[in-house]
Amino acid sequence: MSKIVLSHIDKFYGDNHVLRDINLTIEDGDFMTLLGPSGCGKTTTLRVVSGLERPQNGTMTIDGEEMINADLAYYAEPSKRGLNLVFQSYALWPHMTVRGNIAFGLKIQKLPKDEVEKRVRDSLRMMRIEEYIDRYPNELSGGQQQRVAIARAVASNPKLLLLDEPLSNLDARLRVDMRSELQRIHRELGTTVIYVTHDQVEALTMSTKIALFKAGEISQVDTPMDLYMNPIDLEAADFIGNPRINFLEGTAHMDGAKLKVKCELAEYEFDKADMTDQEIPGGEFPVVVAIRPEQIHLTLDKSTDGIPVSVYANQPAGSETLVSLKGAGGSDFLAKEIGLAQYDIDQTVYAHIAPEKINVYDAKSTRLIKRTR
Amino acid sequence: MKSKRVHRPFNSTRLKNQFLNVVKNPFNMIVAISLVILFCLIVIPLLQMIATTFTVAKGELRRIRGAEVGDFTLYYWRYILTSGMANATLWGPLKNSLVVGFFTVLVSVPLGSVLGWLIVRSDIPGKKLLGMLVVIPYMVPSWCKALSWLAVFRNKTSGSLGFLAGLGVPIPDWLAYGPIAIVLCMSLHYYAFSYINVSSALRSINSELEEMGEICGANKIQILKSITLPLVLPSVLSSIVMTLSKSIGTYGVAANLGNRIGYFTLATKMKTFINGSPQAVGYAMSLVLIALAALIIFANQKIVGVRKSYATIGGKGGRSTEMKLGKAKVPLMVFLVVFLFFAMVAPMFVLVMETFQITTGNGYGLDNLTLYNWIGTVDEAQRYINYPGIFRNPEFTRAIWNTIRLTFIGSILTALCGQFLGYISTRGRGKWYGSATEQLVFIPYLMSGVAFSAMYVAMFNRPRLGGLIPSLYGTFGLIVLTSVVKHFPFASRSGTANMMQISTELEEAADINGANFWQRMGKIVLPLAKNGFISGFMLTFISIAKELDLIIIMMDKRTQTMSYLAFTYSQEGYNQMADAISVCVLLFILVCYIIANKFGADIGKAW
Numbered sequence: 001m002s003k004i005v006l007s008h009i010d011k012f013y014g015d016n017h018v019l020r021d022i023n024l025t026i027e028d029g030d031f032m033t034l035l036g037p038s039g040c041g042k043t044t045t046l047r048v049v050s051g052l053e054r055p056q057n058g059t060m061t062i063d064g065e066e067m068i069n070a071d072l073a074y075y076a077e078p079s080k081r082g083l084n085l086v087f088q089s090y091a092l093w094p095h096m097t098v099r100g101n102i103a104f105g106l107k108i109q110k111l112p113k114d115e116v117e118k119r120v121r122d123s124l125r126m127m128r129i130e131e132y133i134d135r136y137p138n139e140l141s142g143g144q145q146q147r148v149a150i151a152r153a154v155a156s157n158p159k160l161l162l163l164d165e166p167l168s169n170l171d172a173r174l175r176v177d178m179r180s181e182l183q184r185i186h187r188e189l190g191t192t193v194i195y196v197t198h199d200q201v202e203a204l205t206m207s208t209k210i211a212l213f214k215a216g217e218i219s220q221v222d223t224p225m226d227l228y229m230n231p232i233d234l235e236a237a238d239f240i241g242n243p244r245i246n247f248l249e250g251t252a253h254m255d256g257a258k259l260k261v262k263c264e265l266a267e268y269e270f271d272k273a274d275m276t277d278q279e280i281p282g283g284e285f286p287v288v289v290a291i292r293p294e295q296i297h298l299t300l301d302k303s304t305d306g307i308p309v310s311v312y313a314n315q316p317a318g319s320e321t322l323v324s325l326k327g328a329g330g331s332d333f334l335a336k337e338i339g340l341a342q343y344d345i346d347q348t349v350y351a352h353i354a355p356e357k358i359n360v361y362d363a364k365s366t367r368l369i370k371r372t373r
Numbered sequence: 374m375k376s377k378r379v380h381r382p383f384n385s386t387r388l389k390n391q392f393l394n395v396v397k398n399p400f401n402m403i404v405a406i407s408l409v410i411l412f413c414l415i416v417i418p419l420l421q422m423i424a425t426t427f428t429v430a431k432g433e434l435r436r437i438r439g440a441e442v443g444d445f446t447l448y449y450w451r452y453i454l455t456s457g458m459a460n461a462t463l464w465g466p467l468k469n470s471l472v473v474g475f476f477t478v479l480v481s482v483p484l485g486s487v488l489g490w491l492i493v494r495s496d497i498p499g500k501k502l503l504g505m506l507v508v509i510p511y512m513v514p515s516w517c518k519a520l521s522w523l524a525v526f527r528n529k530t531s532g533s534l535g536f537l538a539g540l541g542v543p544i545p546d547w548l549a550y551g552p553i554a555i556v557l558c559m560s561l562h563y564y565a566f567s568y569i570n571v572s573s574a575l576r577s578i579n580s581e582l583e584e585m586g587e588i589c590g591a592n593k594i595q596i597l598k599s600i601t602l603p604l605v606l607p608s609v610l611s612s613i614v615m616t617l618s619k620s621i622g623t624y625g626v627a628a629n630l631g632n633r634i635g636y637f638t639l640a641t642k643m644k645t646f647i648n649g650s651p652q653a654v655g656y657a658m659s660l661v662l663i664a665l666a667a668l669i670i671f672a673n674q675k676i677v678g679v680r681k682s683y684a685t686i687g688g689k690g691g692r693s694t695e696m697k698l699g700k701a702k703v704p705l706m707v708f709l710v711v712f713l714f715f716a717m718v719a720p721m722f723v724l725v726m727e728t729f730q731i732t733t734g735n736g737y738g739l740d741n742l743t744l745y746n747w748i749g750t751v752d753e754a755q756r757y758i759n760y761p762g763i764f765r766n767p768e769f770t771r772a773i774w775n776t777i778r779l780t781f782i783g784s785i786l787t788a789l790c791g792q793f794l795g796y797i798s799t800r801g802r803g804k805w806y807g808s809a810t811e812q813l814v815f816i817p818y819l820m821s822g823v824a825f826s827a828m829y830v831a832m833f834n835r836p837r838l839g840g841l842i843p844s845l846y847g848t849f850g851l852i853v854l855t856s857v858v859k860h861f862p863f864a865s866r867s868g869t870a871n872m873m874q875i876s877t878e879l880e881e882a883a884d885i886n887g888a889n890f891w892q893r894m895g896k897i898v899l900p901l902a903k904n905g906f907i908s909g910f911m912l913t914f915i916s917i918a919k920e921l922d923l924i925i926i927m928m929d930k931r932t933q934t935m936s937y938l939a940f941t942y943s944q945e946g947y948n949q950m951a952d953a954i955s956v957c958v959l960l961f962i963l964v965c966y967i968i969a970n971k972f973g974a975d976i977g978k979a980w
Contacts, residue, residue, distance in 0.1 A: 050885060051884075051885075052881050052884065052885070071381060071384070071387065072384065072386045072387045072390050073387045073388075073390040073391040073394060074386075074387075074390045075394065078881075078884050078885045079884065079885065079886065079887035079888070079889075083885070084885055084886070085881075085882070085885045087878045087881070087882060089876065089878055091876070091878035091879050091881065091882040093879055093882070093883075093897060093901070094901065095900045095901055095903075104883065104886055104888070104896070105883075105885075105886030105887055105888075108886060108887045108888050108892060109887055152882075152886075156886065156887075
C-alpha cells in the first residue's frame with residue numbers, strides 16, 4: 001500500500017560518513033531486505049526511513065508524499081509516516097502488559113475502546129499468542145516477546161512495516177518458524193516490509209527484493225533469485241550463498257560478438273545475449289569464473305563433456321553431500337549433491353557444468369560480465 | 374567522498390523548517406530552559422559570591438586605607454592566606470577538616486559497603502527488616518546524633534553530666550568532644566551513602582556474572598575481589614567522594630562537639646565569619662571549601678574515568694542468587710545487631726528518655742520523670758520555663774505545618790527536577806548540553822549548606838534581573854528554592870542513574886507509535902522511572918525534613934521548621950523540649966519512609 005523512494009541520502013555521525021548516497025525504490029507490497037555485514041549502514045537506513053534519524057542530505061517520499069527533504073530541513077515526524085518498527089531488542093515496555101503494549105499506540109490515536117480491544121485481539125490471534133494478553137513482557141520467553149513486538153507493530157495497520165534484525169535473538173528452530181510466520185504476515189496484510197538482516201538465508205527465503213549493502217553504499221538491488229544467480233561483483237558473489245561459490249581464475253577475450261573464456265577446467269564461448277552491460281577490456285584480460293557448488297554434477301563414467309577431477313574430501317550430511325574436489329591444475333572447488341553420495345578420497349570423478357550456469361567476472365573491476373540463465 | 378557540509382543557497386523555507394525543528398521539539402526547549410534556569414540559580418550566585426570576596430565591604434572601610442565601598446581588594450584573601458590570622462582562620466581548621474573527613478571515610482565507607490553487600494547478596498536472615506533498619510540511623514539528623522552523643526558522654530567540662538558520667542564512669546575530654554566524637558557521629562550518619570550506593574549497584578548486577586566466576590573455579594573471596602568489587606567500584610568511589618565532601622562541610626556535628634573545646638573545622642570557622650565580620654572572609658573560606666571539594670571530585674573522575682553505563686531494564690531481566698555465608702553467618706549477624714544497637718537503639722533510647730526527664734543525666738527514677746515537655750502547661754512547670762509542653766505550644770504547631778510544607782513541596786520539586794535533569798544528561802550524553810547540565814548541576818554539591826544558603830541570601834535579598842526576580846528574603850519561597858537547588862546534585866544523580874536504565878529504544882518505540890514528547894514522558898519514561906523517582910524522592914524528603922545547616926540563617930518565627938525550633942530550644946537550654954521535637958521529627962520521617970517504602974515495594978513487584 002505504499003511505495004518508498006529514497007534518493008541521495010547521506011548520513012554522517014560527526015565526520016563518520018555512514019550512509020553514502022543511498023538510492024532505493026521500494027515498490028508497493030515489496031518485502032525488501034537490507035542485507036549486509038554489521039556496520040554497513042542497513043540499520044541506519046531503516047532508522048532514516050522510520051524518522052528516528054535525520055539524514056544530512058537527500059529526500060524520501062512515501063506514496064509520493066515528501067517525508068524527508070534535507071535541502072529544506074524538512075523531516076516528517078515518525079508517527080506521521082504511517083509505519084511501524086520492530087526493534088532488535090523488541091523494546092517492549094516492561095511496565096505494561098501485552099495488552100497495554102499493543103494498545104498503547106492505538107489509544108494515542110484515540111481509537112474507540114472496543115476497536116482498540118478488537119485490534120489487540122486480532123493482532124495477537126494473528127501471532128497466535130492470544131493467551132498471553134495479560135502477561136508482562138518479563139513473563140514471556142524470547143520467542144513470545146518477539147511475537148508481541150510484531151503484534152504491537154502490526155496492530156496500528158501500518159502501510160509500512162520495518163523490522164530490525166528481529167530474529168537475531170532467537171534460537172535456530174524458532175527462527176525457522178518465525179521466518180514462515182513473517183512471510184505469512186506479509187502476504188496476509190499486504191504491507192510493504194523493510195527488513196534488516198545480516199543473515200542471507202533470512203534474506204533469500206523471505207524477501208521479494210534484496211538490497212545488498214557494502215560499507216554505507218548499496219551495491220545491488222535485485223530479487224533473491226537474481227541476487228543469488230547473478231551477484232553484481234565478486235564481493236557480493238562471495239557473500240551470497242552457502243556453501244560459498246567457487247572461484248576459478250581464467251582469461252577471456254572478445255571474439256567478434258562472442259566472449260571466449262578459458263579457465264583451468266575448460267574453455268567456453270558465450271553469446272552476447274548472456275552478457276551484462278559492463279564494459280569489456282580490449283584484448284585478452286584476466287577473469288574469474290564463478291560456479292555455484294550445486295551446479296557441478298559429478299558422474300563416475302566419462303561421458304562427452306565430463307571434466308576429470310579427483311575427490312579431496314567427502315562430507316555426506318544426510319540431505320546433501322559436499323564434495324571437495326581438485327582440478328588437474330591443482331585448483332580447489334566444491335560440489336554439492338542432493339542426498340547421500342559416497343566417493344572415495346583421491347577417486348577420479350567427472351564434473352559436468354552447464355555453461356549457462358556459469359558467472360564470469362572481470363578480475364580487475366570485479367564486476368559481473370556474464371550472467372547465468 | 375562528499376564533504377559533510379554541502380553548501381546550499383539561501384532558502385527561507387529551509388530556514389523556517391530548521392527553526393521549527395528546534396522549536397517544535399519540546400526536548401530542545403526543555404534543555405534550553407533548564408540551562409538558563411541552572412545558570413541563573415547556580416552560576417550567577419556563585420560569581421556573585423566570588424565577586425564579594427574581592428570587593429571592599431562597609432565593615433572593613435577602616436582597615437583598608439583609602440578604600441571606598443565596592444573597590445577591588447585582595448584584603449580578604451590576604452587575611453586567610455598570609456596574614457597573622459591565617460593559621461587560626463584557615464590552615465588549622467583546614468587540617469582538622471581533612472583529618473575528620475579522612476577518618477569518617479575510613480570508617481563509614483567500608484561499613485556501608487559491607488552492609489550493602491550483606492543485605493543484597495548474602496543469605497543473611499531477616500533481610501527485609503535489616504534493609505529497613507539499616508537506613509534508619511541516616512534519618513536521625515546528624516545534629517541529633519551529636520546531641521545524643523553529648524547526652525551519653527558529657528563530662529564536667531560542659532557543666533551538666535551525661536549518662537555515663539552520671540553513672541560514675543570517668544569520661545576524658547578527648548572522648549567526649551573533638552575529632553573522635555565528630556568522626557564517630559558522622560560515620561554513623563554517612564555510612565548510609567555507601568550503603569545506598571553500593572546496594573543499588575549490587576542490585577543492578579546480574580548474579581550470572583558472579584556465577585560465571587564460580588564456574589571458572591574462583592572461590593568466594595576471589596569472586597568478591599575480582600568480579601563484584603570492580604563492578605561496584607565506581608559506586609564505592611563516588612560514596613567516598615560524597616562522604617568526604619559532606620563531612621568536611623558539615624556544620625551541626627562539628628559545632629556541637631568541637632566548639633566547646635576550641636576544635637574548629639573549616640565549616641564551623643566559616644560560619645562564625647559569615648554570621649559576624651568580616652563576612653567576605655567567610656565567603657573566601659567557603660570558596661576554599663569548594664575548591665577542596667572540586668579537587669576531590671576531579672581526582673575521583675581521573676581514577677574512575679568515564680563511567681560505564683549498563684542498560685539493565687531491557688527486554689530481559691537478570692536473576693539474582695544469594696551467596697552462602699556459611700560459618701561467617703553468626704559472627705556477621707552479631708556484628709549487625711551490635712552495630713544497630715549502638716547506631717540506633719542506644720542513642721534513640723537516650724534521646725527519648727531525656728524528653729521525660731526533669732534534670733538530664735540524673736537517672737530514670739520516677740521522681741525525675743515528667744510528661745511536662747510534651748503536654749504540660751506553663752503553670753504546671755516545676756522549674757521556671759517560658760514555654761508550655763510542645764503539644765500545647767502554637768509555635769510547634771506552626772513548625773509542624775512549615776516542615777510538612779517545606780518537605781513535601783521541596784522534595785517533590787527536587788525529585789522531579791532531578792529526573793528531568795537526569796533525563797537531559799543521559800539523553801544528551803556526549804553532546805554539549807548533556808555535559809553542560811551535568812557540570813552545572815554538580816556545583817551546589819561542592820558547597821556546604823551554610824555557605825550555600827549564605828550565597829542565596831546574598832543573592833536574593835534584593836530584586837534581581839531588573840525586578841524580574843523580586844526580593845525573596847524572609848519568604849518561604851526562598852527556603853524552598855534553596856532546599857531544592859542544594860539537593861539538585863543528589864537528585865539529578867539518582868535521576869541519571871535511573872534514566873540510564875531506560876533504553877532509548879523504549880522511547881523510540883513510543884515515538885513511532887505516535888506518542889509525542891509529553892506522552893512519552895508521561896506513559897513510558899516516568900512510569901519506568903517511578904521506582905528510582907520514589908527512592909530519590911524519599912532520600913531528598915528525609916534530607917530536607919531534617920535539614921538544619923542549610924536553612925538555619927534564613928529562618929524566622931514565621932517560617933521556622935521543627936529542626937530549627939529544636940535547635941533554638943537547645944540553644945536556649947531547653948534540652949528536653951528540643952529532644953521532644955527531635956523525636957517528633959524522627960517519627961515524621963519514619964512514618965513517611967514507611968509509607969514510601971510500602972508504595973515503592975509495591976510497584977517494585979510490577980516487573
